[in-house]
Amino acid sequence: MPRTTALVTDSTASLPAELVASRDITVVPLQVVIGATVHxxxxxxxxxxEIVAEALREWAPVSTSRPGPAVFSEVFERLAADGAEEILAIHLSGDMSGTFESAQLAAREARVPVTVVDSRQVGIGTGFAVLAAADALDGGCTTEEAARVARDRAAATTSLFYVDTLEYLRRGGRIGAAAALLGGALSVKPLLRISDGRIDSFEKVRTSSRALARLADLAVEAAGEQQVDVAVAHLANPDRAADLTARLTERLGDNLSGREIDCGQLGAVLGAHVGPGMVAVCVAPVPD
Structure with a gap:
């Protein structure tokens, strides 16, 4: 039976196209601006x-742009015209992007009720929340119940990453200049996490190898005794991402119960802010 509540997210949720299609999820794209060209x-x-990593290496001007309220209005109108009685929109942290705000503004004018959720996460951390909401809606939950499931899963999710340099985060305004300068001066590999919707630097290690080992330890700690979904992402660093995936597959066997760890490239928008060399891991408890 088709859902009466349409489910919407944005492209930073890093959900594969085939999964989006099979779960009936509408994805609104963000944009990357390279020089004067908008993608x-x-x-x-x-x-x-790949395009973003190459542009960053060449120090070409790279920025990102949110979808405006008019874009969301068009999406909400189309979904309503297609028969949606309600809409649930789940997006990346409002402290990291104006996407959530755009969706909120469009929701006020929509002809069907729209519930907009700030996941307080980024990347697949948001994506896992969206999939939990899809499961809830398919299981007969109301829009309000599915929104609560999404918020709860996002809040329980641990997103960790390291970057080769803090310069790209500084250029994008995601961390302060002083923090970036300190990291560069000490030649350290910062370990970062998403904490209540913001990037928080909480550990520093001396080498990429040590950073990878520490990410694995922290992911195992985050999983604890729970059943979890895990994803590894990277930007132009496939070997280290594959290494981390292999370590976690071995160490989290009981937590995964046969589920595979997805390992792939970080999306272009998020990649524009962290730069080549980044490796991330996301651990999301499986909802009851």
């Missing part, structure tokens, strides 16, 4: 992680 994320011919 949509997650569409054919649009921005890719």
């Amino acid at each position: 949509d994320e997650g569409v054919e011919g649009g921005a890719t992680p």
Whole structure:
């Protein structure tokens, strides 16, 4: 039986196209601006992680742009015209992007009720929350109940990453200049996490190898005794991402119960802010 509540997210949720199609999720793209050229994320011919990584290496001007309220209004109108009686929109942290705000503004004018959720996460951390909401809606939950499931899963999710340099985060305004300067001066590899919707630097290690080992330890700690979904992402660092995936597959066997750890490139929009060399891991408890 088709859902009466349409489910919407944005391209930073890092959900594969085939999964989006099979779960009936509508994805609104963010944009990457390279020089004077605007590229949509997650569409054919649009921005890719490879294009972004190359532009960053060449120090080309790279920035990102949120979808405006008018874009969301068009999406909400189309979904309503297609028969949606309600809409649930789940997006990346409002402290990291104006996407959530755009969706809120459009929701006020929509002709059907729209519930907008700030996941307080980024990347697949948001994606896991969206999938939990899809499961809830498919299981007969109301829009309000599904929104609560999404918020709860996002709040329980641990997102950790390291970067080769803090300079890209500084350029994008995601960390302060003093923090970036300190990291560069000490030649350290910062370990970062998403904490209540913001990037928080909480450990520093001396080498990439040590950073990888510490990410594995922290992911195992986050999983504890729970059943979890795990994803590893990288930007232009496939070998270290594969190494981390292998370590976690071995160490989290009981927590995964046969589920595979997804390992892939970080999306273009998020990649524009962290730079080449980044490796991330996301641990999301499986909802009851």
